[in-house]
Amino acid sequence: MAHHEQSTATFPEHIRKKRNGEQLSAGEIRDFVQGVKDKTIQESQIGAMLMAIWLQGMVAEETLTLTKEMMMSGEVMSWPAEWEGLMVDKHSTGGVGDKISLVLAPALAACGCKVPMISGRGLAHTGGTLDKLESIPGFNVYQSVQQLHRILEEVGCCIVGQTDNLVPADKVMYALRDVTSTVDSLPLITGSIISKKGAESLSALVLDVKFGNAALYKDLGSAKLLAQSMFGDPYGAVLSRMNCPIGRCVGNTLEVMESLECLKGRGPDDILELVTSLGGLLLWMIGRAGNLEEGKKVISTTLQNGAALEKFQNMMIGQGVTSQIAASLCSTNADYHSILRRAHYQTELETQGHGTVLDIDGMVIAQVLHRLGAGRSKAGDPVNHSVGAELLVSLGQKVEKGQAWLRVHYETPALSAEQRLSLQGALTLGPVDQLHTQPLVAEIILP
Numbered sequence: 001m002a003h004h005e006q007s008t009a010t011f012p013e014h015i016r017k018k019r020n021g022e023q024l025s026a027g028e029i030r031d032f033v034q035g036v037k038d039k040t041i042q043e044s045q046i047g048a049m050l051m052a053i054w055l056q057g058m059v060a061e062e063t064l065t066l067t068k069e070m071m072m073s074g075e076v077m078s079w080p081a082e083w084e085g086l087m088v089d090k091h092s093t094g095g096v097g098d099k100i101s102l103v104l105a106p107a108l109a110a111c112g113c114k115v116p117m118i119s120g121r122g123l124a125h126t127g128g129t130l131d132k133l134e135s136i137p138g139f140n141v142y143q144s145v146q147q148l149h150r151i152l153e154e155v156g157c158c159i160v161g162q163t164d165n166l167v168p169a170d171k172v173m174y175a176l177r178d179v180t181s182t183v184d185s186l187p188l189i190t191g192s193i194i195s196k197k198g199a200e201s202l203s204a205l206v207l208d209v210k211f212g213n214a215a216l217y218k219d220l221g222s223a224k225l226l227a228q229s230m231f232g233d234p235y236g237a238v239l240s241r242m243n244c245p246i247g248r249c250v251g252n253t254l255e256v257m258e259s260l261e262c263l264k265g266r267g268p269d270d271i272l273e274l275v276t277s278l279g280g281l282l283l284w285m286i287g288r289a290g291n292l293e294e295g296k297k298v299i300s301t302t303l304q305n306g307a308a309l310e311k312f313q314n315m316m317i318g319q320g321v322t323s324q325i326a327a328s329l330c331s332t333n334a335d336y337h338s339i340l341r342r343a344h345y346q347t348e349l350e351t352q353g354h355g356t357v358l359d360i361d362g363m364v365i366a367q368v369l370h371r372l373g374a375g376r377s378k379a380g381d382p383v384n385h386s387v388g389a390e391l392l393v394s395l396g397q398k399v400e401k402g403q404a405w406l407r408v409h410y411e412t413p414a415l416s417a418e419q420r421l422s423l424q425g426a427l428t429l430g431p432v433d434q435l436h437t438q439p440l441v442a443e444i445i446l447p
Helices: 002-019 026-038 043-056 060-071 100-110 129-133 145-154 168-179 186-199 220-229 252-263 269-285 292-304 307-318 323-330 362-374 417-424
Strands: 088-092 115-118 157-160 204-211 235-241 345-350 355-360 388-391 404-410 427-430 441-445
Touching: 002 026, 002 043, 026 043, 026 060, 026 168, 043 168, 043 186, 060 168, 060 186, 088 100, 088 115, 088 186, 088 269, 100 115, 100 129, 100 157, 100 252, 100 269, 100 292, 100 307, 115 145, 115 186, 129 157, 129 252, 145 157, 145 307, 157 307, 168 186, 186 220, 204 220, 204 269, 220 235, 220 441, 235 269, 252 269, 252 307, 252 323, 252 388, 269 292, 269 441, 292 307, 307 323, 345 417, 362 388, 362 404, 362 417
Parallel strands: 088 204, 115 157, 204 235
Antiparallel strands: 235 441, 345 404, 355 427, 388 404
């Protein structure tokens, strides 16, 4: 016990050291992570250290120690020997309308992989995969390690929250980063992601590192830096542009509906491009495909032939959804809103001019939806799953004045005049010769 008292006494020294831009020793980082885990450091002190790290950064050696100490702060998964080489996962640095996990996990399971996807909740303006899945009645994201094994055995994929004993230090830090404005720190992001994924004991991991005005990183250069800062052994990365929302829906329930459409082979091209690129890369990394193109085709086939949809249906049942609800949602002409709650109000915004759609700013849409209750401002806040928006136009489309371009789903608070104005500002129209479309996937980095 004396050790803890002593480390709490010296903790302000560690904060001062980092605040002044000095490098922390492995022992000091270990003390910090242990103190966070054992709750022997006050929240205000953790917040101060997070801000010091945000301001001063960390050298690679510190980041590596932080990641390792976080990973070892809890239990590390072990898998049956016969799953060797099949354990895969994906992590996205966060985007708007980013529902890729919901489609990718079952697609990979349909290819014979095992996907123990440990996911997060919404942070800042980005939606969390767990919040999306919880809009399905009965879906339980909290599964014991035994249940996790059972679902992986029977289905091949599951999407769950962090169990209490998996990287416990990260749970505390993740929540505090959101409320102390320290989300977008390279060492903290790396520590959080890689410690969780490291604890999954994976054969291969692919990172979807997003850049653009609706991502944490605004340009390709800083996204590349993030991708490279995370490189351990079996990690590949896809650098993707994040300006317009991914797909046409933003908001928990609406994104589940769009994911189901993708799994029925009817999804928008951009979702398909990301799912097949990330999945194809993983299949290639574990030797299940000869090259990236072949991997992409294999993934694409599972979306066309219903194999991935069947995995999603079984994953829902495995995680607590009744087989009747799971079957209805997965039926060809599902009436989604008979099961998934629809918001009380829908409002359509109309274009204020004519021309070609040059840009749709996902960040603006996400921020308005966040204020309407789709996201949370602090950990533990409830979210309203039914709040969201549907794009009724796409990039490069020619539109007339007065045409509906966005449908907003909301309850309380109501959509204000000021928010309508913000949303109208998200749409850029202009002459067709000003349309500069760039590929969604900018670069693929191999391990």
